[in-house]
Amino acid sequence: MPKRRPIPAKTAGQRRVRGSRTGRPIMVLLDLFGRRWSLRILWELREQSMTSRALRAACDEASPTVLQARLTELRDAGFIELIPASGYGLTPSGRELLETLLPLHRFAERWSKRGAS
Amino acid sequence: MPKRRPIPAKTAGQRRVRGSRTGRPIMVLLDLFGRRWSLRILWELREQSMTSRALRAACDEASPTVLQARLTELRDAGFIELIPASGYGLTPSGRELLETLLPLHRFAERWSKRGAS
DNA sequence: GTAGCATGCTACATTATTTGTAGCGAAGCA
DNA sequence: TGCTTCGCTACAAATAATGTAGCATGCTAC
Numbered sequence: 001m002p003k004r005r006p007i008p009a010k011t012a013g014q015r016r017v018r019g020s021r022t023g024r025p026i027m028v029l030l031d032l033f034g035r036r037w038s039l040r041i042l043w044e045l046r047e048q049s050m051t052s053r054a055l056r057a058a059c060d061e062a063s064p065t066v067l068q069a070r071l072t073e074l075r076d077a078g079f080i081e082l083i084p085a086s087g088y089g090l091t092p093s094g095r096e097l098l099e100t101l102l103p104l105h106r107f108a109e110r111w112s113k114r115g116a117s
Numbered sequence: 118m119p120k121r122r123p124i125p126a127k128t129a130g131q132r133r134v135r136g137s138r139t140g141r142p143i144m145v146l147l148d149l150f151g152r153r154w155s156l157r158i159l160w161e162l163r164e165q166s167m168t169s170r171a172l173r174a175a176c177d178e179a180s181p182t183v184l185q186a187r188l189t190e191l192r193d194a195g196f197i198e199l200i201p202a203s204g205y206g207l208t209p210s211g212r213e214l215l216e217t218l219l220p221l222h223r224f225a226e227r228w229s230k231r232g233a234s
Numbered sequence: 235g236t237a238g239c240a241t242g243c244t245a246c247a248t249t250a251t252t253t254g255t256a257g258c259g260a261a262g263c264a
Numbered sequence: 265t266g267c268t269t270c271g272c273t274a275c276a277a278a279t280a281a282t283g284t285a286g287c288a289t290g291c292t293a294c
Contacts, residue, residue, distance in 0.1 A: 248283085
């Protein structure tokens with residue numbers, strides 16, 4: 001039973017939402033981000049665009065197979081784009097998404113400095 | 118080659134940070150959240166505590182094996198806790214984490230309503 | 235123009251993770 | 265005692281990720 005979801009894709013210029021069953025957008029995102037390297041890729045692109053190979057280097061040399069898969073998914077989702085001149089970079093939407101994730105950085109620092117609790 | 122990381126764990130009351138290679142806290146988080154069901158679990162607990170079985174139901178009946186693994190990891194990370202009376206719930210730290218993730222909900226709504234870009 | 239070199243991307247066998255189903259032992263309650 | 269739920273585990277089958285190699289294309293330098 002392939003529980004894995006075909007990932008959001010464009011349909012005639014319109015996003016086809018089909019999340020973890022309900023189609024609720026937040027579920028689609030949580031599902032997409034729950035795949036290996038998704039969040040990491042977005043994170044590494046936060047300050048600069050990179051070629052796919054540089055991105056791979058930035059991501060602990062993750063295998064090109066998955067990386068390429070994530071890249072395609074994130075592209076279909078409209079968060080990143082490939083610009084021949086500069087490589088992969090965030091779209092306006094992707095940048096907006098990253099804005100909402102930035103507080104996570106500060107939280108991570110606080111979190112690591114204290115015990116569990 | 119098990120690239121998979123043993124997950125942050127307590128060591129004599131002290132968190133042992135050991136991220137995706139650098140040990141940077143943000144990497145540890147991105148890594149933890151890049152595993153299936155991690156984010157979803159936190160999300161489902163945002164408003165109420167739940168028994169492990171209710172949580173499973175809330176998470177599309179994900180297999181108890183992974184769910185249990187994630188639960189343990191999130192517990193070790195100090196984001197959730199098991200209280201016999203009420204089941205699994207967020208710790209103060211977990212609630213703080215969730216606060217930083219809430220904007221994601223609003224973003225998801227906006228995102229789904231427009232095309233990609 | 236042809237020999238390099240870097241790009242985005244793919245093939246494919248191996249290894250790791252997840253799924254689905256069943257069920258255990260403990261605790262609560264009748 | 266019998267019934268129910270709890271947290272959690274076993275384990276085989278299915279799916280996803282890894283690691284290595286390499287292709288085709290588009291450069292720039294000779």
